Amino acid sequence: MKVRLLTHTPEPEKTVVVAAKLCYSPSSVDELDEKVKGISYAKFLGKVVGMGHHSVLEHASFTFGIDGISRSTSHQLVRHRIASYSQQSQRYVKNDKNNEYITPESISKNPEFAKRFESAVADIYALYGEMTEAGIPAEDARFILPNASCTKIIVTMNARSLLHFFTLRGCERAQWEIRAMAIEMIGLAKEVAPIIFADAGPACVRGACSEGAMTCGHPKEIREKFKNL
Numbered sequence: 001m002k003v004r005l006l007t008h009t010p011e012p013e014k015t016v017v018v019a020a021k022l023c024y025s026p027s028s029v030d031e032l033d034e035k036v037k038g039i040s041y042a043k044f045l046g047k048v049v050g051m052g053h054h055s056v057l058e059h060a061s062f063t064f065g066i067d068g069i070s071r072s073t074s075h076q077l078v079r080h081r082i083a084s085y086s087q088q089s090q091r092y093v094k095n096d097k098n099n100e101y102i103t104p105e106s107i108s109k110n111p112e113f114a115k116r117f118e119s120a121v122a123d124i125y126a127l128y129g130e131m132t133e134a135g136i137p138a139e140d141a142r143f144i145l146p147n148a149s150c151t152k153i154i155v156t157m158n159a160r161s162l163l164h165f166f167t168l169r170g171c172e173r174a175q176w177e178i179r180a181m182a183i184e185m186i187g188l189a190k191e192v193a194p195i196i197f198a199d200a201g202p203a204c205v206r207g208a209c210s211e212g213a214m215t216c217g218h219p220k221e222i223r224e225k226f227k228n229l
C-alpha cells in the first residue's frame with residue numbers, strides 16, 4: 001500500500017481560524033486575514049472545536065492518492081459519503097497485465113491456505129485473461145475477479161469528514177487494511193495540520209472507548225500510539 005497526500009488547502013489551519021473568527025467578529029475578511037497572524041491557532045481552534053462548532057473544519061480539504069489496496073478496502077472507503085473519489089476503472093483498465101492482489105497475513109502465514117489461495121487467484125486471473133482475449137468485455141470478465149484485486153483511488157475529504165473517518169477506521173474494530181490506510185493518512189494529515197489532527201483517531205484517543213462490549217480492551221496503548229503518529 002502506498003498513501004500520499006497529493007494536495008491540501010494552503011494553510012489549512014489559518015483558513016479554519018479565519019472562518020471561525022469571521023462568525024464572531026465585526027471585522028472584514030481582509031482585516032481578519034491580518035489579525036489571525038498573531039494569535040495562537042491551537043488555543044483558538046481548541047476552544048471553537050470544543051464548543052462543537054465543527055463546520056469551520058469543512059474549509060480545509062485534503063486529497064490523498066492511494067495505490068495498492070484491495071477492492072475490499074476501497075469498497076469500505078467509498079461508504080464514507082462526505083468525500084469525493086476517483087477510482088481506477090475495471091471497465092476501461094484490463095487486469096490481465098496488472099494482476100496484483102493482496103494476501104491477508106492470516107492467510108500468508110498459513111502455508112496450506114497460502115498455497116491454495118495463490119493457486120485459486122492465479123486460476124482466476126488466467127480465466128480472466130482468456131475471457132478478455134476471446135473478446136469478452138472487461139466490464140463482464142471482471143465479475144470473476146476477487147476482492148483481493150488491487151486498486152488505486154484518489155480521495156478528497158474535508159477535515160471534519162476526515163476526523164470522522166479516522167474515528168471509525170482508526171479503531172481496532174475496523175478491518176486491518178482500511179485501518180492501516182487510515183493510520184498512514186493520519187500521519188500525513190498531521191504533518192500539514194498538526195492542531196486540527198492532534199486528537200485524530202478512534203474515540204479512545206479523546207476520551208472513553210465508544211465500543212462497549214466490543215472494546216479492544218487496551219485504550220491506553222491505542223491512545224499512546226495515535227498521539228505519537
Ligand SMILES: Cc1cc2nc3c(=O)[nH]c(=O)nc-3n(C[C@H](O)[C@H](O)[C@H](O)COP(=O)(O)OP(=O)(O)OC[C@H]3O[C@@H](n4cnc5c(N)ncnc54)[C@H](O)[C@@H]3O)c2cc1C
Pocket residue numbers: 079080081082083161164168169173174175
Ligand atoms: C467497524 C465497522 C463495521 C462496519 N460494518 C458494516 C456492515 O456490516 N455493513 C455495512 O453496510 N456497513 C458497515 N460499516 C460501514 C458503516 O455503516 C458506514 O457506512 C461507514 O462507516 C460510513 O460512515 P458514515 O455514514 O458515518 O460516514 P459518511 O458517509 O462520511 O457520513 C458522515 C456523517 O454524515 C451524516 N450523514 C451522511 N449521510 C447521511 C444521510 N443520508 N442521512 C443522515 N445523515 C447522514 C452522518 O452523521 C454520518 O455519520 C462498518 C463500519 C465500521 C467502521
